[in-house]
Amino acid sequence: MSLFKHGEWTTDDWRFVADDEPLPAVGPKIVTLARLQGDDGEYLFHCGCPLGVRLESGEPVEALEPWLNRLSLVALGFPAFVDGRAFSAAAILRQRHGFAGEIRAVGNVLVDQHAFMLRVGFDAFEVAEGRALESWRTALLDVPFAYQYDDTASTPVQSIWQARRSGSLQAGELQAAE
Amino acid sequence: MYRYDEFDARFVADRAAQFRDQVRRRLDGTLSEEEFRPLRLMNGLYLQLHAYMLRIAIPYGVLGSQQLRQLAMIADRWDRGYGHFTTRQNIQFNWPKLADVPDILDALAAVEMHAIQTSGNCIRNVTTDQFAGVAADEVEDPRPYCELLRQWSSLHPEFSFLPRKFKIAVTGAPFDRAAVKVHDIGLRMHRNEAGEPGFEVIVGGGLGRTPMVGKTVRDFLPVAELVPYVTAIMRVYNRFGRRDNKYKARIKILVHEIGVDAFSELVEAEYRAGDHAAGIELAVGEVERIAAYFAPPAYEDLPERDPGHMARLFENRDFARWVRQSTAPHTVRGYSIANISLKPIGGIPGDASSAQMRAVADLADRHSFGEIRVAHEQNLVLPNVPKRDLFALWEGLVEADLGTPNLGLVSDIIACPGMDYCSLATARSIPVAQAISRRFADLALQSDVGDLRINISGCINACGHHHVAHLGILGLEKRGVESYQITLGGSGDENAALGQLLGPGFAADEIVDAVEAVVRVYLADRRGPEERFLDFFRRVGIKHFKEAVYVPV
Numbered sequence: 001m002s003l004f005k006h007g008e009w010t011t012d013d014w015r016f017v018a019d020d021e022p023l024p025a026v027g028p029k030i031v032t033l034a035r036l037q038g039d040d041g042e043y044l045f046h047c048g049c050p051l052g053v054r055l056e057s058g059e060p061v062e063a064l065e066p067w068l069n070r071l072s073l074v075a076l077g078f079p080a081f082v083d084g085r086a087f088s089a090a091a092i093l094r095q096r097h098g099f100a101g102e103i104r105a106v107g108n109v110l111v112d113q114h115a116f117m118l119r120v121g122f123d124a125f126e127v128a129e130g131r132a133l134e135s136w137r138t139a140l141l142d143v144p145f146a147y148q149y150d151d152t153a154s155t156p157v158q159s160i161w162q163a164r165r166s167g168s169l170q171a172g173e174l175q176a177a178e
Numbered sequence: 179m180y181r182y183d184e185f186d187a188r189f190v191a192d193r194a195a196q197f198r199d200q201v202r203r204r205l206d207g208t209l210s211e212e213e214f215r216p217l218r219l220m221n222g223l224y225l226q227l228h229a230y231m232l233r234i235a236i237p238y239g240v241l242g243s244q245q246l247r248q249l250a251m252i253a254d255r256w257d258r259g260y261g262h263f264t265t266r267q268n269i270q271f272n273w274p275k276l277a278d279v280p281d282i283l284d285a286l287a288a289v290e291m292h293a294i295q296t297s298g299n300c301i302r303n304v305t306t307d308q309f310a311g312v313a314a315d316e317v318e319d320p321r322p323y324c325e326l327l328r329q330w331s332s333l334h335p336e337f338s339f340l341p342r343k344f345k346i347a348v349t350g351a352p353f354d355r356a357a358v359k360v361h362d363i364g365l366r367m368h369r370n371e372a373g374e375p376g377f378e379v380i381v382g383g384g385l386g387r388t389p390m391v392g393k394t395v396r397d398f399l400p401v402a403e404l405v406p407y408v409t410a411i412m413r414v415y416n417r418f419g420r421r422d423n424k425y426k427a428r429i430k431i432l433v434h435e436i437g438v439d440a441f442s443e444l445v446e447a448e449y450r451a452g453d454h455a456a457g458i459e460l461a462v463g464e465v466e467r468i469a470a471y472f473a474p475p476a477y478e479d480l481p482e483r484d485p486g487h488m489a490r491l492f493e494n495r496d497f498a499r500w501v502r503q504s505t506a507p508h509t510v511r512g513y514s515i516a517n518i519s520l521k522p523i524g525g526i527p528g529d530a531s532s533a534q535m536r537a538v539a540d541l542a543d544r545h546s547f548g549e550i551r552v553a554h555e556q557n558l559v560l561p562n563v564p565k566r567d568l569f570a571l572w573e574g575l576v577e578a579d580l581g582t583p584n585l586g587l588v589s590d591i592i593a594c595p596g597m598d599y600c601s602l603a604t605a606r607s608i609p610v611a612q613a614i615s616r617r618f619a620d621l622a623l624q625s626d627v628g629d630l631r632i633n634i635s636g637c638i639n640a641c642g643h644h645h646v647a648h649l650g651i652l653g654l655e656k657r658g659v660e661s662y663q664i665t666l667g668g669s670g671d672e673n674a675a676l677g678q679l680l681g682p683g684f685a686a687d688e689i690v691d692a693v694e695a696v697v698r699v700y701l702a703d704r705r706g707p708e709e710r711f712l713d714f715f716r717r718v719g720i721k722h723f724k725e726a727v728y729v730p731v
């Protein structure tokens with residue numbers, strides 16, 4: 001697994017702990033929703049190290065509400081290219097809850113969805129080996145504009161509606177951007 | 179009509195360049211067909227029975243003459259000299275080569291067109307009334323809102339991987355020509371007591387294998403709130419729509435399974451949870467900007483009755499017949515809306531040759547401010563023709579073999595591509611349409627029958643909208659042979675209804691006789707020509723037809 005974050009390949013400090021594994025005493029860890037909701041729930045925060053949760057695409061993002069302000073990371077699962085539920089989960093975390101931690105895409109994470117993922121608020125991507133790693137750097141810039149307006153997502157893509165309104169991006173700059 | 183600014187142009191050009199790269203990677207083997215498939219589907223490129231098919235978006239059915247000429251050029255240069263207009267106001271080319279598609283997309287971008295989101299599980303081309311902006315019965319012009327929705331839905335980051343495809347239709351007139359009740363979202367514009375424009379929001383209509391008439395979730399949504407409210411609907415659907423079975427994945431199934439009240443509560447809760455003020459302000463400004471493009475053209479001040487036109491009507495019976503059948507009332511005095519039938523007797527519904535496209539483009543320049551519309555009935559429309567010009571227009575149409583005066587009549591058939599092109603088909607539909615059209619070739623007979631719409635689908639997916647036809651035909655396969663079912667009494671307008679099954683299916687060589695038998699029953703038993711087929715059906719019911727059509731042998 002390689003981690004792509006902020007436009008770079010980087011090392012992953014986080015460790016995903018499956019339900020049948022014992023919890024490591026230290027270090028940032030990602031647990032399942034079941035574990036967070038279970039008896040361990042409060043205990044997980046005690047060590048004082050950063051905690052993340054992994055949510056599968058069928059699990060409601062509302063379930064995280066009680067813990068959200070103490071979570072440093074939410075990993076959202078993509079079971080398949082065609083399953084777009086995690087896009088809404090990320091959008092809800094950023095837009096409705098103002099979640100400021102890391103939102104990580106895990107599972108079947110493909111470069112062709114990278115730009116969409118960024119635009120709903122994902123900022124880290126776990127990519128399987130051999131998945132054309134180089135293309136991740138360039139794919140972003142294929143279509144650098146979007147119509148949709150969103151004042152929360154940390155997206156490198158500029159909203160066309162907003163640009164029209166503010167007149168901030170003029171034809172000259174468009175040329176220069178090429 | 180809407181024109182691209184530098185942002186729209188750049189957006190479409192970038193997208194075309196991105197696809198060029200993807201095609202290159204497919205051709206050199208870097209991408210497998212499996213990996214390429216979702217990418218090509220996001221750019222309107224299907225793999226059909228014999229070849230690729232490219233579906234090009236005609237946003238809400240509005241075309242400029244220059245665009246139509248470019249489509250003709252594409253047909254000649256990269257296809258087989260014709261194109262096929264679809265029931266969703268788009269155009270398809272049936273024979274492009276994969277290696278040529280990037281060039282075709284560039285040629286489209288050059289005239290402000292694209293193929294984005296004409297396939298795949300995303301929000302498809304928004305459709306509307308083909309008479310939008312000029313219909314005499316219109317309350318409000320829906321086009322600026324259609325364009326707003328086009329932009330908002332283009333490569334939407336949250337809604338590009340929905341459970342299933344998603345279709346939105348908008349009408350601004352009480353007489354619904356856009357069939358909004360059989361769309362995933364139907365929007366009907368009207369005004370509240372204070373005279374402000376808004377939308378009735380209808381959700382969960384659709385055809386396919388489980389046809390349903392949509393349900394109203396909001397009687398009146400102020401126009402300013404359109405984008406955030408539709409976003410809330412889409413979010414509920416994206417999260418809770420079924421993904422376990424592709425035949426149960428449309429929003430109509432979700433609405434049906436949880437009930438319209440529960441669905442509407444989810445939407446309202448989602449809507450309330452957001453802060454939409456900044457988004458609404460931006461969208462309102464955007465609609466204002468867009469609406470300026472739809473300002474009326476420079477109409478002349480013309481008399482209601484043009485003396486030359488009146489004289490022609492009197493002298494020339496063929497012309498008079500065409501005018502009666504093909505023109506509709508315009509908002510501006512002295513002007514008409516002229517429909518162009520793409521259903522010549524025995525022809526393929528919706529097909530137009532490159533020569534015909536050029537002829538229509540020229541006629542539009544001469545007589546209709548250069549604007550053309552595509553109707554979901556697979557016909558074309560010139561929306562702004564001075565009555566004075568109607569005769570010259572008609573002569574031009576006749577010369578291009580486009581003068582068939584059968585609009586809305588029994589030979590004005592909607593048909594899906596069926597077995598001739600479509601890999602999902604269980605039966606042929608085009609040849610059936612052609613045979614029925616030939617059987618009713620006699621124009622006097624057709625006008626005697628009057629308003630009777632026939633729609634044909636080549637399989638249960640119902641792309642030919644047979645459920646909402648007065649007389650619907652569904653082609654199935656029974657033990658290796660084609661079998662055609664007839665439904666009667668459907669309607670896609672403001673009184674939407676789904677057709678009722680007449681009885682057991684008919685073989686390919688019986689279906690035309692069966693259709694004629696239905697028509698004969700109507701002709702023989704109606705109260706008079708003023709009782710339209712649909713009214714007759716509603717009076718006598720399906721049983722009356724059953725008894726007459728299935729005569730015991």
Ligand code: SF4
Nearest residue numbers: 594600603636637641
């Ligand atoms: S109705 Fe069936 S045969 Fe006709 S176009 Fe649709 S999928 Fe193909």
